[in-house]
Amino acid sequence: MNNGKTYKGSCFCGAVQFTVSGEPAAMGYCHCDSCRRWSAGPVNAFTLWKPEAVQVTRGGNHIGAYNKTERSHRKWCKTCGGHLFTDHPHWGLIDVYAAAIPDFPYQPGIHVHYQETKLQIRDGLPKMKDIPKEMGGSGVSVAE
Template identity: 40%
Template sequence: MMSGHEFGGGCLCGGVKLKVKGNPLTAGICHCESCRKWHAAPFNTWALWRNESVEITQGEDLLQGYDSVSSHRFWCGNCGSGLLNRKPHGGTVVYAMVLAESGYKHDPSCHIHCDESVYEVKDGLPHYVDLPEKWGGLGETVLA
């Protein structure tokens, strides 16, 4: 882990490396179909950062991308690791926490998009049908 409020991370093959500074705005666990497909996993652990907090330090030329209305997703073109999800509105980046160097920890605050869940996690955190109200969602929770 890097010193202070910085940490590094990167893709499986090591071709792309990132540095993240400061503390995330929030962190959570997403169960949406898009995240599940992107990470080939039952859910995605993520943290939300301001754009200026995330720096690609190596391998920017390896990045491949896919754009949708709500996301600009980037992955390593060599190994396929999902790396970043830049949000076109709000100046933020979603960083998949599985890419962080060992030793970095930031506890999730909630589960989101649980209406699309394929795997139930019972951890005592709020489980939102879509998103919390403060993030533009319905704010409805489901029991887990």
């Protein structure tokens, strides 16, 4: 898809800047309560990357963190409050919010936790009750 390109991203104010390189492991939409509440939106557009593909290039000292659970370590800019990433150590992946990398050619492939949705999206993509079986979920699909 992006042929090994590097894309720049940042928080809302630009104090924290980062790059993502190569191919994400997955892209899609998360409808879970935690993502909705954290993003203050009805759905979170995610891109999942291996940690070595994500590099903070400026403002690392401005990054704050909150761990509601050991499965999701949420990161934001302490200057503007802009959300940046969620580390998922149990998967060895980092969710870089799609909106934080504006020039990245985001191409979602799945909806996860769709049973919790507050915004139905009829786009023909697979809708999962929770997450795919290979990531520890039930692997159960739900209707659009």
